[in-house]
Amino acid sequence: MVETWLVELLKGTGKLFLHPVLYYLVFLAGILGVMRVKRERKNFHIRAHDAYYELRQLFPLGLLCGLVLSIIVVAAGIAVPFAAILLIAGFTFLWSLTTKVRLISPVYTVGAAFFTTILIAENNWSIPLFSKSFHSIGDKVYPSVVVVLGLLLIVEGVLILKNGSKGTSPKLAKSKRGQSVGVHEVKRLWMLPLFMLIPGDALQLPFDWWPLFHIGAKEYTLIFVPFAIGFNQQIKGMLPKEAIQLHGRQVITLGVLISILSVAGYWYPLISIVIAALAVIGRESLTLMASLKDENRPFYFSKKNHGLMIIGIIPESPASKMGLQVGEIIAKANGVLVRDENTLYEALEKNRAHCKLDVLDKNGEIRFVQRALYEGDHHELGILFVPDERKYDKKIG
Template identity: 80%
Template sequence: MVETWLVELLKGTGRFFLHPVLYYLVFLVGVLGVMRVKRERKNFHIRAEDAYFELRQLFPLGMVIGLVLSIVTIAAGIAVPFAAILLIAVFTLLWSLTTNIRLISPAYTIGAAFFAIIIIAQNNWSVPLFSQTFSSVGDKVYPSMVVILGLLLLAEGILIFKNASKGSSPKLAKSKRGQVVGVHEVKRLWMVPLFLLIPGNALHLPFDWWPVFHLGTKEYSLIFVPFAIGFHQQIKGMLPKVAIELHGRRVIILGALISLLSVVGYWYPLISIVVAAFAVIGRELLALFAYLKDDSMTSYFSKKNNGVMIIGVIPESPADKMGLQVGEIISKANGVVVRDEQTFYEALQKNRAHCKLEVFDTKGEIRFVQRALYEGDHHELGVLFVQDERKYDEKIG
């Protein structure tokens, strides 16, 4: 028995490296990184994070979450038809072609696959190259797909809460009044790999009660599936970390609710259809609510009368080592009152060996930071500000 499981684990892992979504995600993340760097250089003449930043976020946390969810799905015996895995991959590709990264959410990819598999089965459609796979699906609803949807929505919320605010990208935009303001944007892709049970001929049921949530067969195989999770949010009305973590908590609540409701579908299959629709609509409403709330707020990153606001800090730069944070306001540099980027750097030139800043933190409390400067530091302190109208128009033009 143990030997059979080990062999299936190895086979399932091997199939993981044959899955096209794995390589497609790496490609997409690379494109996102390059586009972000290009935009940041256009706005600020320098990039914040390097082009590989998004790639470094793709795997680590998602792998940990995937391991935990794999234990849950296998222990509960949650099995899905192979046709569902194929359709999820297809909709991941299709929704990515819209260039709207947030559509690569489990709510949309698994949700679309769930309804597609019902429609295909109901109409007895033949799918080229995979006719045998889809003919074995049968005319039934698969609650297991909705359970996976709920668990991955929960994973999405955790990833947003824990990871999305890291390295949020500063950019410049025009407000409704035509003023130059700063916003923060997050475009992130994560991969959450899951071991899933599919109908096969390798693993026999060791107990009468396992799998708990079965497909009606007695034999299964394991497959290691890379699931894509996409996220996009633009924030202008508050600190990016606050807004993103708030959004993440809401998605976690939605994912937990969908996971609980989805279990009912094993006793009342038609409930699964309602829960899947609720997941899609709920995820869309959360995105819409976040957008409308942010759009109704005044610009957080705009010109201030008491100094210049920091919209970005370059990692490992002197500014980063001084502890400067996004959203803080620099009111004085080397004892000189600063009103814009030009006067800030002119003040730094007054003392080429030392930098002393008077800063209002995000709570409005004043603090002082200082650091010895080395050759070139005063030119590349590593802090990004909202540009004035003239500079913005020159860059956009």
């Protein structure tokens, strides 16, 4: 039996590299990086992170989360029909065409696949090219799909909490009064490879209770499925890290609630429909509430009377090595009061070998940072600011 499991694991892993979603996500992540760099260069004449940054975020944490979740799914024996796997992939492609990255979230792709499976089973629809997979649908409602949806929601929240706030992108906007202000935006894709149990002829049932969330079959096989998780949030009224991590914790709470409720569908399958709808409504509500609350806040990254607020830090720049943070305010440079970019750089020109800054942190407390400057260092320390009105108008004109 152990040998059979090992063979199925290897075969299931090999199928991952045949799945088109894997390569499609690589393509989308690359596109997101290129678009971000173009916008940052338009706003600041320099990019914060290189175009491959989104691509580098696609796999590492997702692979770890996928390993943990795969152990849970296989150990509990959460089985889903192969038709649902096909539909999830289809909706991943379909929702991506809207260009709204947040719609490539499990609650929308898995949720849509769940309801579509019900419609197909109810109406006995025939799906071209995949008629065999869809004809094998026996039940009209599969509670196990909703269980997977709840677990994926938890993982989505973890990814947002741990990775979403890294490398947020600064951008320029106009306030209602026509003033130039700054906002932060994150558009992120993660790939979550997950071992799934589907009806097959390889793995016989090792225990009477396994699989717990069965779908009527007596034998199963393993398949490694790349799930896509998309996230998009724009923040104007808070520090981006605080806003994004708050959103991540809220998504985790929703995921835990849906996961607990979804278990009831094993005994009362029709409840799964209500729970799946609740998951979609809940996830959409979290996004809407975050947007409305942020909209009602004043702009965080705006011109200050007591210094220059940092809207972005270029990695590996002198500013990054000095430990400067987004949202901090530079009050003095080399002893000179700073009111705009010109006075900052004029103060730095007085001593090209050394830089000393008086910085106000997010709590308004002052700290001092200093560093020797070397030939080849970024001439503006690698700090991005909201430019003054004339400079901004020139850039966007």
